[in-house]
Amino acid sequence: MTAQQAEQREAYQASPSSVSSLVEAENIKVHFPITSGLFQRTVGAVRAVDDISFEIRKGETLGLVGESGCGKSTTGRALIRLRELTEGTVRFDGVDLTTLKRDQLRKMRRRMQIIFQDPYSSLNPRMTVGSIISEPIETHNLASGKAKLERVKELLALVGLNPNYTNRYPHEFSGGQRQRIGVARSLAVEPEFIVCDEPISALDVSIQAQVLNLLVELRQQFGLTYLFIAHDLSVVRHISDRVGVMYLGKIVELGPPSAIYETPAHPYTRALLSAVPIPDPRAERRRKRVILTGDVPSPANPPAGCRFHTRCWLYEKLGRPENCRTDDPELRIVQPDHRAACHYAEDALQSDVGVAHIGAEAIKRKPFGAGPEAHKVEAADDVPATLVTDTDVHAGRGDSTRES
Amino acid sequence: MTATDDDRRVDTGSPAVAELPDAEKLPEAVSLETEEGRRLASQLADEKTRHARKLLEVRDLSTQFFTKDGIVHAVDRVNFELDYGETLGLVGESGCGKSVTALSLTRLVPDPPGKIISGEIIFDGVDVMKLTNEEMRLLRGKRIGFIFQDPMTSLNPTLTIGFQIAESARLHLGLSNRAANDRAVELLSKVGIPRARDRMADYPHQFSGGMRQRVMIAIALACDPMLLLADEPTTALDVTIQAQILELIRSLSEEFGTAVILITHDLGIAAGMCHRVNVMYAGQIVETGVTDALFENPEMPYAWGLLDSLPRLDEERGAKLRTIEGMPPDLLKIGDECRFSPRCPYSREICHTDEPELTERGGADHLARCHGTEPGRGWIQ
Numbered sequence: 001m002t003a004q005q006a007e008q009r010e011a012y013q014a015s016p017s018s019v020s021s022l023v024e025a026e027n028i029k030v031h032f033p034i035t036s037g038l039f040q041r042t043v044g045a046v047r048a049v050d051d052i053s054f055e056i057r058k059g060e061t062l063g064l065v066g067e068s069g070c071g072k073s074t075t076g077r078a079l080i081r082l083r084e085l086t087e088g089t090v091r092f093d094g095v096d097l098t099t100l101k102r103d104q105l106r107k108m109r110r111r112m113q114i115i116f117q118d119p120y121s122s123l124n125p126r127m128t129v130g131s132i133i134s135e136p137i138e139t140h141n142l143a144s145g146k147a148k149l150e151r152v153k154e155l156l157a158l159v160g161l162n163p164n165y166t167n168r169y170p171h172e173f174s175g176g177q178r179q180r181i182g183v184a185r186s187l188a189v190e191p192e193f194i195v196c197d198e199p200i201s202a203l204d205v206s207i208q209a210q211v212l213n214l215l216v217e218l219r220q221q222f223g224l225t226y227l228f229i230a231h232d233l234s235v236v237r238h239i240s241d242r243v244g245v246m247y248l249g250k251i252v253e254l255g256p257p258s259a260i261y262e263t264p265a266h267p268y269t270r271a272l273l274s275a276v277p278i279p280d281p282r283a284e285r286r287r288k289r290v291i292l293t294g295d296v297p298s299p300a301n302p303p304a305g306c307r308f309h310t311r312c313w314l315y316e317k318l319g320r321p322e323n324c325r326t327d328d329p330e331l332r333i334v335q336p337d338h339r340a341a342c343h344y345a346e347d348a349l350q351s352d353v354g355v356a357h358i359g360a361e362a363i364k365r366k367p368f369g370a371g372p373e374a375h376k377v378e379a380a381d382d383v384p385a386t387l388v389t390d391t392d393v394h395a396g397r398g399d400s401t402r403e404s
Numbered sequence: 405m406t407a408t409d410d411d412r413r414v415d416t417g418s419p420a421v422a423e424l425p426d427a428e429k430l431p432e433a434v435s436l437e438t439e440e441g442r443r444l445a446s447q448l449a450d451e452k453t454r455h456a457r458k459l460l461e462v463r464d465l466s467t468q469f470f471t472k473d474g475i476v477h478a479v480d481r482v483n484f485e486l487d488y489g490e491t492l493g494l495v496g497e498s499g500c501g502k503s504v505t506a507l508s509l510t511r512l513v514p515d516p517p518g519k520i521i522s523g524e525i526i527f528d529g530v531d532v533m534k535l536t537n538e539e540m541r542l543l544r545g546k547r548i549g550f551i552f553q554d555p556m557t558s559l560n561p562t563l564t565i566g567f568q569i570a571e572s573a574r575l576h577l578g579l580s581n582r583a584a585n586d587r588a589v590e591l592l593s594k595v596g597i598p599r600a601r602d603r604m605a606d607y608p609h610q611f612s613g614g615m616r617q618r619v620m621i622a623i624a625l626a627c628d629p630m631l632l633l634a635d636e637p638t639t640a641l642d643v644t645i646q647a648q649i650l651e652l653i654r655s656l657s658e659e660f661g662t663a664v665i666l667i668t669h670d671l672g673i674a675a676g677m678c679h680r681v682n683v684m685y686a687g688q689i690v691e692t693g694v695t696d697a698l699f700e701n702p703e704m705p706y707a708w709g710l711l712d713s714l715p716r717l718d719e720e721r722g723a724k725l726r727t728i729e730g731m732p733p734d735l736l737k738i739g740d741e742c743r744f745s746p747r748c749p750y751s752r753e754i755c756h757t758d759e760p761e762l763t764e765r766g767g768a769d770h771l772a773r774c775h776g777t778e779p780g781r782g783w784i785q
Contacts, residue, residue, distance in 0.1 A: 067642035067644065176731070204497040204498055205497055205713065206497060206713055206727065207731070209713035209725040209728075210727045210729075212715070213725055233717065234715040234717050235715050238715035238719075238721065261717060271644060272643060272644060273717070274647075275643045275646065278675065278718070279699065279711055280675055281695045282696070283718070287676070291648055291651060292644045292648070295612045295645070296642075358717050362718050365700070365701075365711070365712065367726055368705070368712035368726045368749075369712075373750055373784055375749055375751075377730065377747055377748070377749050
């Protein structure tokens, strides 16, 4: 890892706007064909990602939030060409990825990696941890023999695992530890850009914070650029420098966390925020939920005009203006560095819907682990995972339900 | 309420609406459809709440799983009570015993390998452990409704949802096919499914995740239960759909005076929904209290650490998250120590040698299992 790269993060923090883009997505579309009949004729398309453009600057963490099926994971994969684009271009450090040949692409992949959501299915159960982590090192001819083993040990230590675990198999590790293995694997090739696809969603609450802290530390240490995909708005706010909100294949709002979380300009963002449970009973009592009626429409057949208008509270409040039904709103600048795709973003900005209960009179506690009576806990990393998990028990449950 | 204990035993005879204690008090002509009926029902619920007896009393409940590796102490001497109409949260991480506690309450622990090895469960005056299997079936069907995490696996994919909702009304309320169907339609529209009558003939796969969970709630409420057991009811759902479902559970429980045990790992949901919260760790209740008191002043370091490790929408950004180091203990090997002590930054010698009891913290409403915050003797400020 070059010294120059390690400085990237600092440079970005000092002055975000002066830093050049690392990843640029231009009008990207990913459509999945719907086929039917004997000859698998294409009868339509699921428009998973439908014409979006954005850029990620060097050293930046761009968060991407939205509900399931909104296209956030597909976007992440399309950026590193794990999914082929239907239309549009992705440029990585100025190079158009869409035109690269297989070999060129593989070389490029050294610079961009991905961490998957499910630490159980993303690691090959028949490979040892050592071979899982050394595989990318071999693929890119970065080291061999003793040097390779040393590198693997170094990576394990880096993610907070015992370096002597190289001969163990994934099942010997808990979910949090497996996710650390996934992180080590992605770091093995010294990438610049990592797509974190819901990296902590499958983990338990107390383990989530550990992995999140690890990702933050590594970002600082190696000047990494992240695309951080998650459905948890609090987590995304915590880690991101800018946040994009997606709905039905579109980015509907994009801006720094202060804008997205304090003065959101899209009614969907406000509805999302109003729905996030806050671990504070007082905030919960003050909350006024915007209950979005109905479900997200099918991405195979999105509503005409603004895609959100079928569930939009602002549309109802403004007396169902016609242009919401007919014109697809552009992602336009509503405040400096803050873009939203809503014809009535100015009205949304004026309202306090969705954010009024956040922050005011929050419970203040002494921070956990602080105070003179606290000591440091060394994480013993050979503790086996609990044997009976909730999921084990679920297995016997289906029948019992029917019995009742 | 003047009903004696005997009246309130689970009726195992010919099931009919009129035999339900709740319905007994309602004049025949008044149904829950009318304003008057609902008023009466809620009055009844108030009466029940004022009643000295608890809806549910759990004493010293222990459930173990006998595996080839040894005995897993999944639920260990759990005590708690639930009032009529109250919403109680059971929170904790996976493997902490919250789901097994709920399964034990209804004697649904898969046996083998699981077994309730001790404890008393008094539900509405009835000793659950002494019921026959047949009585138990009636209790589950009629008095306790279930909502599980994954509505797809808990609904039968080969039966129409209309049939699945009407089934329990037919079985447990003794309604005719037609009446049961009408009740199913009524319930479906009550849980917010549009064009309910048309959708009766649809199969589960024709519904979205949120809609399926609504169907589950309709089934759970089909017999007007006194207790709703909701095990991670919104974990598989998106945040806006989650808000809809939680709102629905809350409004229905208020309307019908149904008590709810809400099992969740999401402290935010517990904060918004529950009157009281039990925090579980490694098979034990480690802290219990009225929601406000517990969230403002957690008295057990695990509960405290869990609250502090969450990124919040209103925290200052960029700060490092507080974490609980390490992992929960192996429930196969538990010794005579505080189960959280290996991970606790406040632990002292006594924590590793003596298991703390659940003791009071400034009142009978707030209990915690921690030497460090024990009044008079503790060292955590």
